[in-house]
Structure formats: structure tokens, C-alpha cells
Amino acid sequence: MSWDYIVIGAGSAGCVLANRLSADPSIKVLLLEAGGSDKRLNIWMPALAFKAMADRRTNWKFMSEPDPTRNNRQDMVPRGKGLGGSSSINAMFYVRGNRGDYDHWAQLGNRGWSYDEILPYFKKVEGNRDGVTDIYGKSGVVVVSQVRKPPKLAYVYLEAMKELGYPINPAYNAEPTDGAAIIHVTQHNGLRYSAARGYLDPIKGRPNLKIVTHATVRHLVFDGRRVSGVEFEVGGRVQIETCEGEVLLSASAINSPKLLMLSGIGPQEQLRRHGIEVLHHSPGVGRNLQEHASTQVKAYVNIKTANQEFNLLGKLKYGLQFLFDRSGYATYTYTGVGLVRTQPHLEYPDIQYHFGAFSANYTDEGIEMQKEAAINLQPNVNNSRSRGFMELRSSDPKDDPRIQLNLLSDPYDVQTLMAGGRIARAALNTRAFAPYVTGECKPGKDVQTDDEWIAYMRENASGSYHPCGTCKMGIDPDAVVSPDLKVIGIEGLRVIDSSIIPQVPSCNLNAISMAIGEKGADLVLNERKQVRAA
Incomplete structure (x- = not known):
């Protein structure tokens, strides 16, 4: 079977994409997630978030390299592993950021990403029911409430x-x-309300949506310079699924650039060092790593x-x-x-x-x-203005990458x-x-x-568990994706997650990641309509 869209990663943005794209019964969507179910006590009970972060079944538990700006200390860099991604293990803070954050994105050349243009997507996420403030959307699928x-x-x-x-x-x-x-949080009646609970649970029965868990993507498959499918491992077997439309990479600020590089898209010197054939030299892949110190x-x-x-x-x-x-x-x-x-x-x-x-x-x-x-x-x-980077450790998809935070540089x-x-x-x-x-x-x-x-x-000092920016959106030579989230130099591939952030905003990243998912879904669907109308 060939899919219209393959979404890699069922995190804060990937869950949104799976929901919005499969709402059209004529669109066939495959969602691949490396982790498993989110139906765990340490996920749905908020106070157990620290336990979820300590569990390798629900957290990738990446380790950073010694940081020369902080006495060579190392940090655990959590990223959610399982349905809901980091929205299933985070502290649930709901913070949008301010006007200056997103107007700055637009000033960098990212048309369509100003505050006034991104605000409707935040409201599309939000389902506020407790009346603590009237600023939120009321009909969105993720409940936002005061603790x-x-x-x-x-x-x-x-x-x-x-x-x-x-x-x-x-x-x-x-x-x-x-x-x-x-604090306002993604909770309802004291229970975590993750992206999986809001976006996936109501639609898991759609016949045009297939969700595969414990599926570790090894690399993208190409026909020339166009992505034609995905190779992944599940249950000890390697298999390939093909795609007629686009592959949408939503695997986090760590795994999205890692998969690009494993697939031959990234800094050519680094790829050659690991014996990876260079499909497209993109020097910004893995660079621009940001955190809230x-x-x-x-x-x-x-x-x-x-x-x-x-x-x-x-x-x-x-x-x-x-x-x-x-x-x-x-x-x-x-x-x-x-x-x-x-x-x-x-x-x-x-x-x-x-x-x-x-x-x-x-x-x-x-x-x-x-x-x-x-x-x-x-x-x-x-x-924050400090910049780190992440690089491949080897060409083996199972090896964790090298993460250098440079947090106080x-x-x-x-x-x-x-x-x-x-x-x-x-x-x-x-x-x-x-x-x-x-x-x-x-x-x-x-x-x-x-x-x-x-x-x-x-x-x-430490990070705030908010890594982003490693597949930067922009129009400059170091940009990895254009403002429509298409990977520059490649056809049939977009990155839609927190890795596209050009400058970290004044907020915890779950809210903006879901808004990026909402806007990304609109970009994909609007282009589909235009192609069909042509």
C-alpha cells in the first residue's frame, strides 16, 4: 500500500498532523512512532512526570557532551518516546510566548509566522473550560486549565x-x-491532556489512518531527489512503506536532524566522515541548537x-x-x-x-x-543567544547523536x-x-x-528541557527548511516540529509545537488543494 502522507513521530506536532490530514477520508496517512502506548500511570498522573522522565520506555534520555561553558558538566536531554511525545512526559505548562517572539520570526524572512498569523493556530489547539481567562480558544482539542x-x-x-x-x-x-x-497547564480534571489524548484518541478508528508504534525509522527512501518512502524497523523486521505525497518529519529537535543526516541531507564533511552518501549539502542541519538556560x-x-x-x-x-x-x-x-x-x-x-x-x-x-x-x-x-549543535556519532541509526549545548556561551x-x-x-x-x-x-x-x-x-545552571532550532526555518544560507516547512533542495519532504524554530521564543515549547503542527497541516492541505485544482 502506498500512502498519501507518512508522518514520522507522534509527538506534539505529529499528533496534530495525523489528526488534521486524516480528517479527509480520501487521504491515507501512516503515523510511525518509535515508542509505545501513552496509557501509563506515570503519564496520566501529572505529579509522576519526573518518573516518566526517568523511564527509558517513555523518554529517549539522550545525554549531552561535556559542556565547556559549564565546567564540562553533562545533562540528560529528555525527549518523549511514545504516543504524545514530550507532551506525555513534560510538566504540562501552557505558555504561548509574546508578540515580539513571532514578529521576530517574520522579520527574519519567515512570511506567515508573525504573532497575528500564528495566534489563530494557538487558539485552534486550545479548549479552555474553566473560565480563568477569556483569552483562550474554547473549541480546541487540548484542554488548557489552571492547576x-x-x-x-x-x-x-x-x-x-x-x-x-x-x-x-x-x-x-x-x-x-x-x-x-x-500556572496554566494541559490538564482536564487533574489528568494530563497530552497531544495524543487530544488529537489521537478520538480518531484512532479512522480507516484511512494507521498508527504503528515501536517503529524506529532508519532512514528516508528516495527516487532521485524526491522522498518516496521510509525504511523502519518494527518487531525486529526492517520494512519500507512508500508515499505518493509527502513525508512529514516530526521526530523532535534531536531525532529530526539525525534522520536527515542519516538520509544524506546535512553538512557534507560530517556525512562523508561517517560514510554516508551526500544527497544534499545542507550545512545548517543539526546547528542552531538552542535551550533556555x-x-x-x-x-x-x-x-x-x-x-x-x-x-x-x-x-x-x-x-x-x-x-x-x-x-x-x-x-x-x-x-x-x-x-x-x-x-x-x-x-x-x-x-x-x-x-x-x-x-x-x-x-x-x-x-x-x-x-x-x-x-x-x-x-x-x-x-537565549547561546548556540550549540548536534552531530551524528556514527551511521548506525541506533546510536545516539552527539549533543553539545554550549549553554552559557x-x-x-x-x-x-x-x-x-x-x-x-x-x-x-x-x-x-x-x-x-x-x-x-x-x-x-x-x-x-x-x-x-x-x-x-x-x-x-542547566537547560529547561526545551531543545529546538536544529532544522532552522528561514531564507538564509543556513536555513534547512523554507517558511512553508519544505526541506530546501529536496522534494516531497517537510519538517514540522520544534526543530524548525529560528529563535527560541519566551515559552515552554509544547504550545508552540502544537501550533506549528496546526499551521504545518494547513500548509500541506492548502497545497494539496491547489495541486488538485490546477
Whole structure:
């Protein structure tokens, strides 16, 4: 059987594509996913997101190379593996970003990607039902809501930010985005609402859609310079499926460029080094890797925090609360968000805060809860300027690629993150937190000067699990895809996921990844109509 479209990857964007393209019963769609089912307790119960990230069945658990900008430390780079992709293992934050993010994309030559042009696609994703704000779409397929019954310290955080002059802004996903709020999440009645739940579950029975799980794509198949199919392995057998229309690559900012390079599309020197025949020299494949640099500012408190409840008694108590009214610690991780300008003259916020009424440490295996009662106010650089890259380790599809983050390689990121850290420290020392905070945990009283802050960050800063940009959209020589998401120099192939992002926006990436999927589906279907009408 030959398909009209083959979608590689059932993540935040791939689920959208499978849904929208197969809505036409005359279009035959094959969806290939390397992972398995998303019907797991550690996926649908929000507080178990850290467990899902620690599980190789649901997370690729890539490892970065030693980072020379951070004392050669290595990080786990999570990417979701299974239906829903990273939307099945993330912290569920729903953050759109601001007008400046997407207008900048358009200014770089990406026509059709300005804020006003991408906003309808966000609303197409959104199904807001709790009335916390009227800015969201109401009829979208992914439920967006405020976390249910957040802990008391989340409201203390809001008062602390207000004390510093930052407004409380429950409509932070519209203009202006500035301020602090209880976080909005992709949840419904306390359960995770992933892209798979919203886009795939209702349509799995469509006869023109086939979903194949545990299918690891090895490389693309070509007829000349046109993609004609996909070679993949499933159940120990290698097979090929052919495609009459287009192959749509939605395999993440790590696996999408990896598959391009395995298929002969990428920097020619690197491909030849691994014995891969060069089909198209595209120097930007794997470059432009971006992340939101973050660091931890933590304080000890005199009341129990969630990290201390990860024991048998706590699981029983909050499990019962979850069963009773689908709220409480079982339904969230971080509960506060903040978007602030570290300097008053800035046009848009340059820092995003995540507030958690718990304390955990980032390790090379992921997130690990600490024993002491503490809270965390984590600054993240919104529009980071540092650039890393990813490369093939070998020509073997089963080998993980080399990921070099270079997270603090640009002085702007260092200075911005330091300013964000100082504001976080000030927030934890406000009158609002005074009844609860007993002392600073990190960075500690010995960190005061610029040099001390920078040394602390090089030893403690990490990414925010938001890698993107490795198949950059644009019109410059390093662009991998054009603004219609077609791979430059190749026919019948598009990349539609977070890897196309030219500049990381001021947001967690799940929302924009689904919006990219919605816009990408429109681009594909509109071109199909034009071809048929011609």
C-alpha cells in the first residue's frame, strides 16, 4: 500500500498532523512512532512526570557532551518516546510566548509566522473550560486549565512578586505577558491532556489512518531527489512503506536532524566522515541548537513541601485526595509562572520564572528530589543567544547523536540569568515569604558578587528541557527548511516540529509545537488543494 502522507513521530506536532490530514477520508496517512502506548500511570498522573522522565520506555534520555561553558558538566536531554511525545512526559505548562517572539520570526524572512498569523493556530489547539481567562480558544482539542488547588505557598509567591512590583496576571498568555500567575497547564480534571489524548484518541478508528508504534525509522527512501518512502524497523523486521505525497518529519529537535543526516541531507564533511552518501549539502542541519538556560534559587522553609511527601504515607494521602476530587500534589509539579523584565527599558520580558513548592536537583539522570523542606524559584532566559549543535556519532541509526549545548556561551545569557537569579533571591526575601523561609539553600550567602554568581551558574545552571532550532526555518544560507516547512533542495519532504524554530521564543515549547503542527497541516492541505485544482 502506498500512502498519501507518512508522518514520522507522534509527538506534539505529529499528533496534530495525523489528526488534521486524516480528517479527509480520501487521504491515507501512516503515523510511525518509535515508542509505545501513552496509557501509563506515570503519564496520566501529572505529579509522576519526573518518573516518566526517568523511564527509558517513555523518554529517549539522550545525554549531552561535556559542556565547556559549564565546567564540562553533562545533562540528560529528555525527549518523549511514545504516543504524545514530550507532551506525555513534560510538566504540562501552557505558555504561548509574546508578540515580539513571532514578529521576530517574520522579520527574519519567515512570511506567515508573525504573532497575528500564528495566534489563530494557538487558539485552534486550545479548549479552555474553566473560565480563568477569556483569552483562550474554547473549541480546541487540548484542554488548557489552571492547576487545581495549588499549595498555599504558590499564592505567597504571587504576593512576593507583587511586592517587588510585578503584577499578578492570569492572562499572561496574551499581551502584555508581564507578571506572575498560577500556572496554566494541559490538564482536564487533574489528568494530563497530552497531544495524543487530544488529537489521537478520538480518531484512532479512522480507516484511512494507521498508527504503528515501536517503529524506529532508519532512514528516508528516495527516487532521485524526491522522498518516496521510509525504511523502519518494527518487531525486529526492517520494512519500507512508500508515499505518493509527502513525508512529514516530526521526530523532535534531536531525532529530526539525525534522520536527515542519516538520509544524506546535512553538512557534507560530517556525512562523508561517517560514510554516508551526500544527497544534499545542507550545512545548517543539526546547528542552531538552542535551550533556555536556567539556574536554581532555593530557600529552606518551615513547613512540609512536596518533595518530602514522596514516601508511602504521602503517596497514600495525596492518592486519596486525587481519587476524591482530582486535585492536590498528585496533579501538579511547578505551580507558579512569572514573566518579567530584568530592566525597565526592555520591550518584552527577558526572564520566565517557574515556582515550585518543592525542591529537586538536576542530575545527569534527570530530576531528583532532595530531602529537606525547600522551595524553588527558577529563572530561565527567554530568548537565549547561546548556540550549540548536534552531530551524528556514527551511521548506525541506533546510536545516539552527539549533543553539545554550549549553554552559557553567550555573555547575554550569563548576564540575563544572573539578573534573574538576583530577582528570584529578592522574591524569596520579601515580607510575603518571611513567615515561611528559614534561610537560603541555593546559591547561598557566599554568592554575592558578579564573579561569584557566574561561578555558581557555571557549576549549577542547566537547560529547561526545551531543545529546538536544529532544522532552522528561514531564507538564509543556513536555513534547512523554507517558511512553508519544505526541506530546501529536496522534494516531497517537510519538517514540522520544534526543530524548525529560528529563535527560541519566551515559552515552554509544547504550545508552540502544537501550533506549528496546526499551521504545518494547513500548509500541506492548502497545497494539496491547489495541486488538485490546477
